[in-house]
Amino acid sequence: MTATSPPPILATEGVTKRFGGVVAVDGVSIGIQAGTVTGLIGPNGSGKSTLFRLVSGEIPPDSGRVLLRGEAVQGRGASEINRLGIGRTFQLSRLYPQMSALENLVAVTRAPAAVAQARAMDVLEFVGLTALADEYAANLSYGQQKLVEFARVLVNDPDVILLDEPFAGVNPAMEERIIDRVHDLRRAGKTFLITDHEMRLIMALCSRLVVLDHGELIADGTPQAVRADPKVIEAYFGS
Ligand SMILES: Nc1ncnc2c1ncn2[C@@H]1O[C@H](COP(=O)(O)OP(=O)(O)OP(=O)(O)O)[C@@H](O)[C@H]1O
Ligand SMILES: [Mg+2]
DSSP: OOTTSOOOSEEEEEEEEEETTEEEEEEEEEEEOTTOEEEEEOSTTSSHHHHHHHHTTSSOOSEEEEEETTEEOTTSOHHHHHHHTEEEOOSSOOOOTTSBHHHHHHTTOOSOHHHHHHHHHHHHHHTTOGGGTTSBGGGSOHHHHHHHHHHHHHTTOOSEEEEESTTTTOOHHHHHHHHHHHHHHHHTTOEEEEEOSOHHHHHHHOSEEEEEETTEEEEEEOHHHHHTOHHHHHHHHOO
């Protein structure tokens, strides 16, 4: 970092998480600037979702720190960290299938009841789902459900948004819609950390990639530099 760069909005400092004998996340330090889109990539089981869980407060690290706007927040718990401005989607859908798209948003919004519906409708409109607001989540296509998940994160207006495999199983039209909305939100100052195996989309969307392998950070740089990094090629294609 140069002397002139602002402090990162989000940082991890040496975060480590073990599950039994597995070191799922191993001493990872990353600083992320506000208003940027960073891709978190790595082979299956490399620790991406675990790092998301650590940053969003679902699980505490065994050691290391998570800093939001310079303040240590590890150990605060998921709901408080969410209130402080970190929102996330999940790799597998957590929508309530027997609630409508709108109700799924209203159920999590912290806006006062009088404005919760309007806030939820605004966000559904933003992602292009107004016409499906009253449809049960269970009746939506997989891609539409992914979009509702995305909308559900936005409803509380987090500053930092973690997306865990937003493109998995999503058709090209929906991919494009998610990408456009991420760009809109980045221009409005939001910060994204996105993990996905769809490398073409990650390369197109992110200005920076960080790469995990067996829980360790093995590369951090522009998509072009990371793609050409022998350590990354080895992690993906090595035996
Ligand atoms: N709750 C858990 N209990 C035990 N082991 C776990 C737990 N969660 C994750 N792991 C292990 O930690 C490692 C990292 O898993 P993680 O889910 O973070 O990987 P990932 O990079 O998100 O993988 P994928 O690309 O398949 O989603 C794996 O070895 C996994 O089996
Ligand atoms: Mg994962």
